Amino acid sequence: MSAIVFYVLAVITVIGALGVVLDRNVVRATLSLLIAMLGVAGIFLVAYAEFLALAQILIYAGAVTIVILFAIMLTRTTDLNINLDNPQRPVAFLIAVGVFVLLTLTFIYSDVPQLAEPDSVAVAIAESNSTGFETVGDSLFNQWAIPFEIASVILLVAMVGAIALARGDDNEPAVDASVEINEVSA
């Protein structure tokens, strides 16, 4: 049963992901991204990861998609009609197909213990009667406290940097320095 649900969700996710890269209209691509995100949230649910599913819907499907739409709305002066292709397109296609084949073969022939017995893991989680929240909280703030804190510093840097780069200035751009300095030193 869960296998059928998984494949349905997987197909939805892949269709959404294909829409993101194939659609030339940025807004439609963003909405395809939303579909892909929701599909992934469903897959998390099938895997008994309720917390991740919730976070996926709230943060990725909700917040991130909205932010992308806002960014498109605020930055787009004209429709993006410029040609984004270049002569390397066939080469890029070949490399992409090559990587795809390589990764697929890797997953077929690789011995991943977690893939061998997925049911036992799922059953164990289901039987522990945990919603996943405790597990996630415990590992975030105990085992993985250091990377968690580093991630918050990254967000701070990204925010400060984005504001510094985006904010307007009170005065005009700096004059080219060489002129300025020669006067000072003279």
Place this chain on the structure above:
Amino acid sequence: MSANVNVNLLTPEFILAGMGLLVLSLDLVLPKARRGILPWIGVAGLIAAVATALIYRWDRVEELYGGVFIADRYSLFFFAFLVILGGAVMIASVDYVKQHIKFPGEYYGILIFSILGMVLMASAGELLTAYIAMELLSFSLYVLVALRKYDSKSNESAAKYILLGAFSSAIMLYGISMVWGVTGTTFYDGIAAHLTANPDLDIGLIVGLSLIVAGLGFKVAAVPFHMWAPDVYEGAPTPVTAYLAIGSKAAAFALILRLFSEGLLPAIEDWRVLIATLAAATMVLGNLVAIRQENIKRMLAYSSIGQVGYLLLGVASLGVVDAGGAVVFSERASTGIMVHLVGYAVANLAAFLVVAVVYSRTGSDQISDYRGLAKKSPYLSLVLSVALFSLAGLPFFAGFVTKFYLFTAGAEAGFLWLSGLAMVASLVSLYYYLRVIQRAYVDQPSEGDEETAVERSTFFVPLTSWLMLGVLFVGMILIGVWPTELAAAADSASDALGTVRDVSTALVR
């Protein structure tokens, strides 16, 4: 469960993070005219962090959270080295930032956060922590590269750097997920245990590790993942270029060294030839393409790609297989890498600082414009020559000794051909370094030549840069003639890598 975690161990890291915040918030309250003290507050904080780390962690070997964070001599060596390096870049930026950058608070604050990312890369004992520390460094660098936002070259290089940086991070993360899938762990010691128990590598592990090597290759700009480096180096503010060339590379090698010696050493037979090939391609291509560069920042970019080749030679020599078939960790190679990193950092920072000073006077980075530098400023051209000689590896300067350590280790590990190639590559590099020195000292304007930018300008080296250049000059000579103390420090750091840690105080994971 977490009651016995010794959070005090992280005090130096907390000091760094706190200093970053302090500088950012002081920028808001200080009047514009007083913001010149920001870098000095930052430097004071960095000194405090190094002092705390040296005093508190001198003889301490401890792990937090079962090896997520490791405090040992190796971490300590890189903590001191990287923080001092960051402080030196900070002092070297003072004059440049005053003239060219409108956000001193953001510049220095983010610089301190990037130092935090670097030191965590050296002490992480686990792939995810190492990855996210690397992201902290990368995000800070994206912002720093873009900070000259009215300069279209800076914009171009920032766009290239962000796109390729994000791409390479994703590649590495994908590799980490595959390694986790096969081994069930992201801890270096766990990966080593898995490799020892399963000598035949699973295909998933091979692909995963290759992706990790590719991602790290992007970060250190090893051939064939080097294409972004010259463009980004050329457009970034010059002190940031220096920081990219030395800081981010030193931190990435700190990560690589720990990962390869603590995690991947059991499988050395499977990757040493691959790394050696990368090393050979990197040193040959970097040094050959450098010959053709007309812009000095691009030339130094290719020369630093060449230096990455030498360092990769050290990585390939990290282990030797003894007669019984067991893999033995080669402390000589890891010492060689650390010593060479220090020598390379000092010389490269000096070279870039001269370039930054010349640029502020003349607005030009063209090598042809360096004609007449010796007449205008004997001091600058002396420091530049010593820095370039040191990078080339001439005796009495830092580069000679450090290359000697590195190439001997390579030869000992059986890479005689690669060490020979490295020496030939060094000779090639001497040629294009000498071209710059010839420009500065020998070239005379012939009849009808226009004046070069240097000849047209009035010269005056700002005090901060003058002093910093002096310190770096002394450093290059000192390492060149008296490297024993540095080598001893690197030796004891290598010891820490080679031994199994006493983890009695660690949490059970």
